Amino acid sequence: MERLVTTSDPFGYIHRQLRAKSQGGLAALVLFLTILGLTTPSLGAPTISASLSPTSFPVDQAAPLTITIGDGKGSIDQLPEVDGLLFQRRGQSRQHQIVNGSLSSSVSTIFQVQATRPGTFTIPAIAITVEGQPLKTKEIRVEVTPATAGGQPPEGDQTFPPAGDGSEQLAFLRISQVKQESYPGEFLPLQIKAYFRRGLRASLNSHPRINGDGFLLNLPDEEPRQTEEIVDGTPYACLTWKGSLSGIKEGEQSLRVAVESTLLVPTGNSRRSRSMGGDPFLGNDPMADFFNQQQMQEKKIQLISPETTLTVLPLPTEGRPEDFSGAIGRFQLEVKAQPTDVEPGDPITLTMTVQGAGNFDRVEAPSFNGNTNWKSYTPTTKFTPGAAPGEGSKVFEQAIIAKDPGTTAIPPLAFSFFDPDKKQYQTLRSAPISLHISGAGKPEMDAGKAQNTGSGTTANTNGQGLSPTAEIIGDTTGDQPGRPAIKGLDLAPLHSQLGSLHQDITPLMRRTGFQVIVLGSLLLLFTAIALKIHARRQAGDPWRCRHQAMTRLLNSRMAEIHAFRDQGDTRAFLALCRQAMQEQLGSLWQMEPGAITLADLRQRLAADAVLISLFGTAETSAYGGCQLNSQEMAEYAQTLENELRRLA
Amino acid sequence: MKKWPRSAAMTGLGLLFLALFGTFSKAAAADEREPFRDFLAAGQAYATGQWSTAISLYEGVMASAGFSAPLCYNLANSYAQNGQIGKAVLHYERARLLAPGDADIRHNLQRLRQEKGLEQGNIPLMQQAAGLLGLNEWTLLAASLVAALALFHLATLRLPVSTRLSRMLTSGGLLLIFLCSVAMLIQYRNWQRAVLSFTDTPLLISPFAGAKDTGLLREGSLLHVLKTHDQYALIRDDQGQGGWIPIASFEYIARTITDN
Numbered sequence: 034m035e036r037l038v039t040t041s042d043p044f045g046y047i048h049r050q051l052r053a054k055s056q057g058g059l060a061a062l063v064l065f066l067t068i069l070g071l072t073t074p075s076l077g078a079p080t081i082s083a084s085l086s087p088t089s090f091p092v093d094q095a096a097p098l099t100i101t102i103g104d105g106k107g108s109i110d111q112l113p114e115v116d117g118l119l120f121q122r123r124g125q126s127r128q129h130q131i132v133n134g135s136l137s138s139s140v141s142t143i144f145q146v147q148a149t150r151p152g153t154f155t156i157p158a159i160a161i162t163v164e165g166q167p168l169k170t171k172e173i174r175v176e177v178t179p180a181t182a183g184g185q186p187p188e189g190d191q192t193f194p195p196a197g198d199g200s201e202q203l204a205f206l207r208i209s210q211v212k213q214e215s216y217p218g219e220f221l222p223l224q225i226k227a228y229f230r231r232g233l234r235a236s237l238n239s240h241p242r243i244n245g246d247g248f249l250l251n252l253p254d255e256e257p258r259q260t261e262e263i264v265d266g267t268p269y270a271c272l273t274w275k276g277s278l279s280g281i282k283e284g285e286q287s288l289r290v291a292v293e294s295t296l297l298v299p300t301g302n303s304r305r306s307r308s309m310g311g312d313p314f315l316g317n318d319p320m321a322d323f324f325n326q327q328q329m330q331e332k333k334i335q336l337i338s339p340e341t342t343l344t345v346l347p348l349p350t351e352g353r354p355e356d357f358s359g360a361i362g363r364f365q366l367e368v369k370a371q372p373t374d375v376e377p378g379d380p381i382t383l384t385m386t387v388q389g390a391g392n393f394d395r396v397e398a399p400s401f402n403g404n405t406n407w408k409s410y411t412p413t414t415k416f417t418p419g420a421a422p423g424e425g426s427k428v429f430e431q432a433i434i435a436k437d438p439g440t441t442a443i444p445p446l447a448f449s450f451f452d453p454d455k456k457q458y459q460t461l462r463s464a465p466i467s468l469h470i471s472g473a474g475k476p477e478m479d480a481g482k483a484q485n486t487g488s489g490t491t492a493n494t495n496g497q498g499l500s501p502t503a504e505i506i507g508d509t510t511g512d513q514p515g516r517p518a519i520k521g522l523d524l525a526p527l528h529s530q531l532g533s534l535h536q537d538i539t540p541l542m543r544r545t546g547f548q549v550i551v552l553g554s555l556l557l558l559f560t561a562i563a564l565k566i567h568a569r570r571q572a573g574d575p576w577r578c579r580h581q582a583m584t585r586l587l588n589s590r591m592a593e594i595h596a597f598r599d600q601g602d603t604r605a606f607l608a609l610c611r612q613a614m615q616e617q618l619g620s621l622w623q624m625e626p627g628a629i630t631l632a633d634l635r636q637r638l639a640a641d642a643v644l645i646s647l648f649g650t651a652e653t654s655a656y657g658g659c660q661l662n663s664q665e666m667a668e669y670a671q672t673l674e675n676e677l678r679r680l681a
Numbered sequence: 682m683k684k685w686p687r688s689a690a691m692t693g694l695g696l697l698f699l700a701l702f703g704t705f706s707k708a709a710a711a712d713e714r715e716p717f718r719d720f721l722a723a724g725q726a727y728a729t730g731q732w733s734t735a736i737s738l739y740e741g742v743m744a745s746a747g748f749s750a751p752l753c754y755n756l757a758n759s760y761a762q763n764g765q766i767g768k769a770v771l772h773y774e775r776a777r778l779l780a781p782g783d784a785d786i787r788h789n790l791q792r793l794r795q796e797k798g799l800e801q802g803n804i805p806l807m808q809q810a811a812g813l814l815g816l817n818e819w820t821l822l823a824a825s826l827v828a829a830l831a832l833f834h835l836a837t838l839r840l841p842v843s844t845r846l847s848r849m850l851t852s853g854g855l856l857l858i859f860l861c862s863v864a865m866l867i868q869y870r871n872w873q874r875a876v877l878s879f880t881d882t883p884l885l886i887s888p889f890a891g892a893k894d895t896g897l898l899r900e901g902s903l904l905h906v907l908k909t910h911d912q913y914a915l916i917r918d919d920q921g922q923g924g925w926i927p928i929a930s931f932e933y934i935a936r937t938i939t940d941n
Contacts, residue, residue: 405724405727411788524762524788524792525784525789528755528785530751531716531720531742531752532752534752535779536748537747537748538748538934538935540820541816542816542865554824554827554828554831555827558830561837565834565838
């Protein structure tokens with residue numbers, strides 16, 4: 034808060050204030066310079082040192098190696114190559130110290146040292162150039178002990194074959210153990226694991242594939258699961274695919290799986306630049322990329338699993354059921370029907386569920402065709418995968434209609450497959466499902482065999498290969514000698530109605546009756562078109578139009594004239610005759626009808642023209658009166674009509 | 682002489698008519714039942730796997746009563762089960778001509794062709810479009826369009842219809858008639874086809890018994906007969922393969938009952 038000063042010498046006060054301020058600033062400047070002078074670094078000879086702490090560690094752990102450069106600027110050009118040791122740069126730090134008034138600084142670079150195997154190692158002297166002077170650190174002796182209990186490889190890894198030689202230590206591929214023997218099309222679960230040394234930066238260029246043409250590899254269309262695993266004491270990032278394998282060629286087949294990958298490896302020997310942890314496949318350390326981009330290079334590699342052999346055996350032909358569709362595995366069959374109480378002709382939905390483990394792509398619906406008592410439709414299919422690869426259930430829904438109202442049960446359905454464990458074919462049969470059709474006759478099937486639950490449970494047969502088709506269609510031998518009957522043809526059933534019979538198979542267009550109808554239609558069409566054309570032409574002709582108008586008018590007038598004639602009204606009769614003549618002649622001569630007189634007729638018509646005398650008679654009647662008897666009127670009218678029509 | 686009342690005479694005539702009608706009806710019904718009985722018997726024979734019996738029964742029905750789509754279809758099924766592919770294809774094709782929309786016929790013919798490697802390959806789009814309806818359906822459609830067009834033009838003689846509407850309807854109708862006619866032509870060509878109905882037959886380069894063969898025509902193949910010479914016919918199949926084969930080795934799909 035500013036103090037209010039009252040004085041008689043204001044200028045003297047200001048001078049004092051300014052002097053006091055300048056004296057304080059000078060003191061601060063002197064103090065600063067003093068401190069600066071005291072703390073000027075006493076730059077001595079540069080030093081370097083390297084330390085590892087601890088110098089003894091288990092193989093599944095790491096120890097930091099710190100290289101310190103004191104009093105100078107230098108760069109670590111190369112780290113020595115030590116067999117069995119890996120160096121990973123972790124960062125850099127700078128320290129400043131004031132000791133007895135002298136300031137010193139140092140830069141420490143930290144590396145993480147990991148070992149690939151237990152043993153004693155020596156990190157040789159590390160050469161560093163500081164301020165132009167070549168300096169070396171001291172050698173460091175490292176003792177790597179075996180892995181601790183917690184770092185042992187997981188139990189599951191024991192099932193994988195070894196990785197191979199030392200060159201595969203950075204990355205390698207393994208596949209799970211598969212059976213030694215299989216059958217064509219058999220579903221073999223397969224697990225593929227790609228290992229990349231932790232910290233290594235890699236990217237995948239392809240999905241795993243089989244080397245060779247003896248197998249089909251089926252992998253789900255999803256990203257592999259990424260985990261970390263320790264193999265032989267070394268931590269690895271592991272990508273796992275779970276899929277299936279099936280042999281397609283019989284015989285002993287070599288099995289190897291390959292994956293294309295790109296590794297980011299250092300160009301030099303010393304700077305094994307790796308990202309500081311993180312995802313080795315996504316490279317989510319942009320700063321590391323930035324600092325290391327000059328030292329890294331891409332290297333494309335192919336990871337190939339150790340070779341294993343698998344014998345693909347042919348499926349036995351003996352005992353093969355006729356309805357065998359290629360399904361291999363272990364399955365169960367369940368058949369349900371809904372509804373089981375129906376009216377004749379009502380559809381029944383048959384739900385057939387095949388569940389278990391195996392190659393479901395070859396599992397087909399138990400055949401209902403071939404049974405002539407039923408009309409069946411193409412089933413719908415829905416597959417639901419199970420928890421484990423190859424497991425699941427396939428549900429078929431099929432609409433069926435009993436043709437015979439006397440049907441009392443849905444016959445057993447069969448599904449055949451090959452059991453690779455038992456090495457024989459199996460046929461599952463559902464129990465017959467009892468059925469009630471309103472108005473049904475006596476049951477044709479053994480009621481004791483039928484169940485009243487609407488569902489049929491499975492019964493596993495002895496694998497004799499007897500198919501339901503064989504049971505339904507019976508013995509087929511003896512027909513058509515020399516020609517084998519086609520077994521297993523999935524034909525739609527026979528038609529039960531004879532249908533309308535024809536004496537020939539000729540197309541409709543060649544039948545006379547139809548041809549007549551078509552010709553009639555065509556004739557009608559052409560006639561209609563011709564009439565339209567004609568009408569259109571007529572509509573465009575003025576003379577014809579006038580003629581038609583005259584004719585229509587004459588017809589109208591003549592009807593009226595005949596009416597007056599019948600009434601015996603001579604005056605009105607002749608007046609109308611005169612009007613009719615005027616109208617017709619007016620139209621013909623392009624004159625006003627009322628203006629036409631006898632003089633006009635005499636002038637324009639021939640002297641002996643009948644119309645002149647007719648017009649004269651009418652005009653006389655109009656002005657002087659004239660009486661005609663009915664016969665005279667009839668003759669007059671007839672003559673008039675003839676003349677006027679001729680005129681028109 | 683006693684004169685019968687008029688009503689009694691009428692009653693007598695009625696009774697006589699009914700008796701005659703009943704007699705003819707019974708005879709006709711008996712005639713109709715005979716093929717149907719054989720038809721059912723053939724179905725029973727088929728169900729028990731006696732396909733030769735089924736074939737002879739169905740053939741008998743066909744010879745006496747004529748063709749029907751179910752009859753041809755059942756006969757084709759019997760031939761197929763008996764391993765006579767050519768005959769099976771022939772009768773499936775006949776059934777298809779009579780009932781082009783029947784799913785069972787299409788399904789069985791397709792399965793048989795798949796089973797025996799007689800697939801027809803890629804069918805051109807035009808033929809696929811023409812195959813949406815049978816020849817008779819296309820014919821009926823075209824005839825109906827002609828009749829409708831004729832009626833329309835007759836109506837316009839009396840009813841006032843704008844020239845634009847008339848032209849539009851006429852153009853549309855004529856276009857549809859044209860398209861139907863194209864489809865009819867394509868389908869009619871199919872009616873003219875034949876089927877190699879017995880065994881695989883060599884294609885000869887000339888119509889003589891000792892002529893060299895250029896290939897083998899498979900039983901059940903569809904043929905177009907181009908011309909005949911003596912006992913041989915020059916044919917071409919759907920794949921464009923051509924040559925001479927004996928006339929006795931194939932049968933036309935569309936034939937009259939007396940041709941068989």
